[in-house]
Amino acid sequence: MTLPQPRIPHPESVPALRWGIMGAAGIAHAFVTGVNLHTRQTIVAVASRTPGKSEKFAQQYGIDSHDNYEDLLARDDIDVIYIPTLPSQHRDHALQAIAAGKHVLIEKPVTLDPDEAREIFAAARAAGVLAMEAMWTRYLPQYDIVRQVLAAGTLGDIDMVNVTFCQANLEIPRLWKKGHGDPLFDMGIYAVSFVQTFLGNPTSITAQGLLNADGIEEEVAVQMRYESGARAYMLVSGRAAIPLIGSVAGTQGTLSMGPQFPVPSQVSIAGTDFYAPVETWVDDTGVKGHEGLGLQATHMAGFIAEGLLESPFESHEDSIANLEVCAEIIRQIGAQIH
Amino acid sequence: MTLPQPRIPHPESVPALRWGIMGAAGIAHAFVTGVNLHTRQTIVAVASRTPGKSEKFAQQYGIDSHDNYEDLLARDDIDVIYIPTLPSQHRDHALQAIAAGKHVLIEKPVTLDPDEAREIFAAARAAGVLAMEAMWTRYLPQYDIVRQVLAAGTLGDIDMVNVTFCQANLEIPRLWKKGHGDPLFDMGIYAVSFVQTFLGNPTSITAQGLLNADGIEEEVAVQMRYESGARAYMLVSGRAAIPLIGSVAGTQGTLSMGPQFPVPSQVSIAGTDFYAPVETWVDDTGVKGHEGLGLQATHMAGFIAEGLLESPFESHEDSIANLEVCAEIIRQIGAQIH
Structure with missing residues (x-):
């Protein structure tokens, strides 16, 4: 590959x-x-x-x-x-x-x-x-690689996605004030968006959460099912730090983005065999970490010049669907974010 | 670190x-x-x-x-x-x-x-x-690093463990014959053992599974809770291939083993900040992949010479406890492995 x-x-x-x-x-x-x-x-x-x-x-x-x-x-x-x-x-x-x-x-x-x-x-x-x-994240170079891999069908049918977005953010006050943007909406939205890139919108969601004394979620584990039979697993933690990795299992190959998938990072693909050779692209464009926030501005200027009314990399429906996923998770775990 | x-x-x-x-x-x-x-x-x-x-x-x-x-x-x-x-x-x-x-x-x-x-x-x-x-796996060099890190308390209290053991093994007949060793017991046992290394034995287990027509589990997602309040998340798939990564969140640091944690691989540790420097040890001992199976023989010969009746790296109680975890998961998802 x-x-x-x-x-x-x-x-x-x-x-x-x-x-x-x-x-x-x-x-x-x-x-x-x-x-x-x-x-x-x-x-x-x-x-x-x-x-x-x-x-x-x-x-x-x-x-x-x-x-x-x-x-x-x-x-x-x-x-x-x-x-x-x-x-x-x-x-x-x-x-x-x-x-x-x-x-x-x-x-x-x-x-x-x-x-x-x-x-x-x-x-x-x-x-x-x-x-x-x-x-x-969708405007980083690594995401363009993903779009090309998906368009080429290199991975075959997408069967499963697993993604973690876990940071030790207990000391960030914004996340723990009702109405401000709790860990799922603020951090987990990246994971939701990652999954959506590969599988679209789920047909079912099952979530379990760990809530703090105020009813705000400290950790959420989610399983999602798709019309195709595919599954997605998502772990979001606002208290525990592990690498942020998004992995995708296709019938023909596997793709992984990390070790911090939302920032300029690396993408690997391999066949599905345990010892299949792994090819890795490492972001060496010189855009470091959150500087990558700027890249969406260049894309946006291009979209505006083309007269587009929504991003071709994330439609309005995509954004809304991801908010709906978060809202359903919050409902299921009984979090009190407002 | x-x-x-x-x-x-x-x-x-x-x-x-x-x-x-x-x-x-x-x-x-x-x-x-x-x-x-x-x-x-x-x-x-x-x-x-x-x-x-x-x-x-x-x-x-x-x-x-x-x-x-x-x-x-x-x-x-x-x-x-x-x-x-x-x-x-x-x-x-x-x-x-x-x-x-x-x-x-x-x-x-x-x-x-x-x-x-x-x-x-x-x-x-x-x-x-x-x-x-x-x-x-517990007799690989990377696991000795883990034992030293745990003994030194470098990670602080272990708050969460996340581990994936997902291989595309639908074509391996052994896994899909009742009584032979289904994906959870055959593959997932590595993930169970990984979690146990850091958190011991769980006080509660919640599992969901995807079963095939014969009632053998193709995929299992598990959440475990511990007396300390810690959580573990485990994803085992016998049909979908993604990197096999074990990650550990401590209050003072984070450790990750992968991208194929059960074989000679690499270990990384970092502080809990998003941009904390990461230190990585890569196995360059010359033992490749499943050749690592041999290393437990040297350890065992040493234990026998010492007159030990169980392994200091995995007690009999450890082995039994991990089988009990698997048995409880199988029971909860209703798999028919016998």
Whole structure:
């Protein structure tokens, strides 16, 4: 078996769009760093309603600062808005940006509620702007290899997927506050999205969870079944750290992404025999860790130039379906995330 | 974090015992190959009741051949018997060898029934011989690293273990015949043993399985809980191939063995932070794949020289406890393995 080389859009091959950031959240630092290092997109301005927060952020990156969203969205020199705020705020912020005629890149998860995501995507379509979930992993070079492997049918029929997303994040306050983005929606969404890439949407879900005293899930183990008979297994932990590995069993071959599958990492494929030779592609593009957040910006600029209203790598239905999977898991384990 | 070097017993440091093989089964070829390449133990003779089978096996390795077990066991120049037959035959064969005063190395799983294993181990103790399960993974250099890491407390408290043992073995007839050794007992026992190394014996087990038309499990997903509050997750598939990885989350660090944890492979440890540096030990001892089966022979010769009646790396209680885990899983999923 051989692995294809990733097709990586050259930063210069897409228009240099002008970006605004709605909310000076922590993840926005990684986004700006990635954009500045690895794209030719321009970050123009940031806005925050928390006094002093946007000024500090803006000074750090040499961009403009606004103390309210209206001034940011009123600017004619901004094409796209990146929304890194809490998932519970995404609906309001996205609708506001869309109403101002801006394309929107919304940090994952799009929302904590599938219906709110539907509302955002419907509004974006009606306004003729591109709304995209910042599921950045799908825009990494390793994911283009996966898309090519799937298109070529190299793995045969996909029979099983197993994925772990387990980090020791008990000290990250955001994950343990109701409504802020619990471990399943905040971290597990990567695992859900990984599985969906190979198997689509499940026909059944069985979940067991370990809840903390507030009813927020510390760990979730999930089994999913598919119309084809395939199975997926997913382990998400917000307290225990193990390598983050996504593995895929096809009837003709096996694929594995890791040891930290959501960040620039490596992809291996092999035949199904125990001692089948393994071919491995290691990301040596120079994009390190969360700098990879920037790569989705180049892709998005290209999609906008093509006039697309949803990402070809993750449709609106994909984003919504993944939120529905999370919602069903939360329901089954009795977690109280709101 | 740093990894210790494995303490590997030098082949010359233990007595060169004389070995007989009771049953010319397929796995015995790997055992003899491993012993001949990597130990100074001597394979003296093989016996099989299938006409012609032991002669062919014996000629291949230049050893003696017997067409019945009695003649093999009557020999004074044989110290230890290796029993590679089907698990359903292990009880009778082991008791026969023990009655002849031989030490016994019994291929995993010791039996398909915990009570049969108890009978074997009790008989061996009464006879003053060493009976050892051929859980060869525990005798690989990588496992000595694990023992040192655990003894040093480097990982802190063990909070979670996740392990996969998934091979595309639908074409291996042995696994799909009732009483012969189904995927859970034949393959999954490695995963059960891996988990036990770090967490001991579970206080609860929850299993779901995918059964074939004969009621034999094609795939099993298991969750186990421990008195400490720790959790273990185990995925065993006899139909779908993914990397075989065992991962361990401690409060102070994380350890991972793979990408094929049961054979000579690699061990990594890291702190619990997402970007904590990873240190990896790769097995470069020259023992390849299933040749590693031989290494347990050197260990066993050393244990016998010390007068031990059970392996310090896997007690009789360990072997029995792991069979009980398998039996409970089989019961919960309703598999019909006999």
